[in-house]
Amino acid sequence: MNYLDALNKRYSVKKFDPKKAVSSDALYHILEAARLSASSLGLQPYRLIIVQSPEMKEKLIPAFYNPSQISTCSHLIVIVSKNNIGNEYIGNYFSHISETREVPLESLNPFRDSISKHIQHLDPKEVMIWADKQSYIVLGNLMFAAALENVDTCPMEGFKQDLIEEILGLNPEKEKVSVTLALGFRAEDDAFQTMKKVRKPDDKLFKFL
Numbered sequence: 001m002n003y004l005d006a007l008n009k010r011y012s013v014k015k016f017d018p019k020k021a022v023s024s025d026a027l028y029h030i031l032e033a034a035r036l037s038a039s040s041l042g043l044q045p046y047r048l049i050i051v052q053s054p055e056m057k058e059k060l061i062p063a064f065y066n067p068s069q070i071s072t073c074s075h076l077i078v079i080v081s082k083n084n085i086g087n088e089y090i091g092n093y094f095s096h097i098s099e100t101r102e103v104p105l106e107s108l109n110p111f112r113d114s115i116s117k118h119i120q121h122l123d124p125k126e127v128m129i130w131a132d133k134q135s136y137i138v139l140g141n142l143m144f145a146a147a148l149e150n151v152d153t154c155p156m157e158g159f160k161q162d163l164i165e166e167i168l169g170l171n172p173e174k175e176k177v178s179v180t181l182a183l184g185f186r187a188e189d190d191a192f193q194t195m196k197k198v199r200k201p202d203d204k205l206f207k208f209l
């Protein structure tokens with residue numbers, strides 16, 4: 001599908017068809033778009049939890065302010081971002097670069113030192129905001145990839161963060177829920193699918209200099 005057609009067809013689904021499941025092939029392709037996402041300094045300060053079991057989805061329903069998507073979706077992706085980036089995490093990242101690109105670890109020292117310095121200068125709140133921003137790049141790519149795979153989505157940040165973290169057994173000192181994405185197929189009677197898109201006109205959105 002042409003990508004603009006896919007973006008026009010995409011909308012934030014309020015009600016999915018609970019009888020339709022996303023195939024594992026489509027899911028894999030969509031997740032690959034997340035894996036290939038760009039991130040600041042390449043640090044990927046996040047991970048994705050893919051909720052597919054009906055029992056776990058059921059448990060998560062009370063954590064959302066719009067529960068209709070959670071009770072009807074095929075999969076729910078929870079993007080979890082890191083609360084802090086320590087030297088160990090940075091060290092592992094550089095070992096990974098060294099192995100993947102087959103370059104000596106020492107040759108990466110200048111880059112590693114500059115990253116460590118940069119991260120150390122951020123206070124914990126800034127690290128959380130920075131990591132959160134990276135999660136939203138993943139979110140955008142997931143939504144775009146899903147649209148191209150003809151899979152419908154609804155991005156959701158209307159949730160009780162503490163409750164999701166408790167249900168998923170996350171350690172709030174280490175990571176937090178950034179944003180979530182419900183996946184599935186639009187229900188025939190979801191009224192939102194026929195509504196026109198409300199978007200700023202070009203002259204309010206773009207400035208050419």
Ligand SMILES: Cc1cc2nc3c(=O)[nH]c(=O)nc-3n(C[C@H](O)[C@H](O)[C@H](O)COP(=O)(O)O)c2cc1C
Binds near residue numbers: 010011013154197
């Ligand atoms: C980061 C983010 C969080 C959102 N959270 C919710 C949400 O919690 N519940 C919901 O029904 N829609 C949510 N939306 C959907 C927006 O309301 C929707 O994208 C916007 O109104 C534009 O409509 P469209 O996506 O249907 O084109 C969210 C969208 C984004 C990008």
